[in-house]
Amino acid sequence: MALRVLILGGTAEASALAGGAVAAGHDVLTSLAGRTSRPALPAGRVRIGGFGGPEGLAAFLDAERIDALVDATHPFAATISANAERACRLRPTPRLMLLRPAWTRQDGDRWLDAGDMAEAARLLPAGARVFLAVGRQELDAFAGRPDTWFLLRVVDPPEAPPPLARHELVLGRGPFRLEDELALLARHRIGWIVAKNAGGEGSGAKLAAARRLGLPVVMVRRPGPPPGPRVPSAEGALDWLAALPPPHA
Missing domain, CATH: 3.40.50.720 (NAD(P)-binding Rossmann-like Domain)
Structure with missing residues (x-):
């Protein structure tokens, strides 16, 4: 069943997820912060700019009838991640963080x-x-x-x-x-x-x-992520989307 998916993007993982979700038949909208003049655009629909805090994002989720939100922003984008967590409580929406693993020390570091x-x-x-x-x-x-x-x-x-x-x-x-x-x-x-x-x-x-x-x-060090489910890869996020119940008619 196709879902209306909002991806908070700007990372390579977000682009990979958008491509996979579009291929799976989902209606995908990726939101970019707009900090670069010529961003690489992912598959699906794209919007650029902020939402106006958690209340604005919650209103956007409602207006666009979003079924699921995937926060695939940069690991240091603490403000938008916190806003997404709050927005998905204000307008109850399944939310996932796609958070790539941190670097770890290797011999010689x-x-x-x-x-x-x-x-x-x-x-x-x-x-x-x-x-x-x-x-x-x-x-x-x-x-x-x-x-x-x-x-x-x-x-x-x-x-x-x-x-x-x-x-x-x-x-x-x-x-x-x-x-x-x-x-x-x-x-x-x-x-x-x-x-x-x-x-x-x-x-x-x-x-x-x-x-x-x-x-x-x-x-x-990274800031601590907000509470909620997390996966380390686009493949994990696609599995999460596939396991969601179908949206209400």
């Missing part, structure tokens, strides 16, 4: 754990040259480190200059190859990396490069 971005900034030594792989939304935490040089990689050029005294911007869209990451780190004489523990293969090459070069990595 030199990780320093950080609970948040502020702690990550404090862990960097004075004079370090740092590949800051945390996204544009997190840069303010490092604004108080004028003694540190930062390399930033972004998909789109920022509208405003980053709040960092010493930095350089490069443009790039993953997935990235190990060879490219090694060349990037060597070209900019990087001595440290700061990364979110996002998991996944698309951005993991920088960690493999750090491991090969013996570079320390400040790894920022």
Whole structure:
């Protein structure tokens, strides 16, 4: 039985799920935050932009007669995940989190754990040259480190200059190859990396490069997910959709 499925997307897993759900005959709508100017569009219908908090999302679920919601956003998208959990209680809707596994230490890794971005900034030594792989939304935490040089990689050029005294911007869209990451780190004489523990293969090459070069990595822990069922893959989410009861006529 076909379901009307809302996917909160923006990840490779969300795109894979959308393709599989469309192939299974579901009516799929993927919502993207709209933070990049040319996003890769998944199968099915797509909307771009926010909902206006949990109440706005609940109203959207009702207006669109959504049968199931899959939160396949980035593991650090804590606000939208919390809003989705609240919205699916306001307008009772089956909800699943598609949350890819976190990265784990491997032999040769030199990780320093950080609970948040502020702690990550404090862990960097004075004079370090740092590949800051945390996204544009997190840069303010490092604004108080004028003694540190930062390399930033972004998909789109920022509208405003980053709040960092010493930095350089490069443009790039993953997935990235190990060879490219090694060349990037060597070209900019990087001595440290700061990364979110996002998991996944698309951005993991920088960690493999750090491991090969013996570079320390400040790894920022994920926020805790809201309560509710979770699966680690698009295949698991498709199985969950297949097990849902048919929608009411």
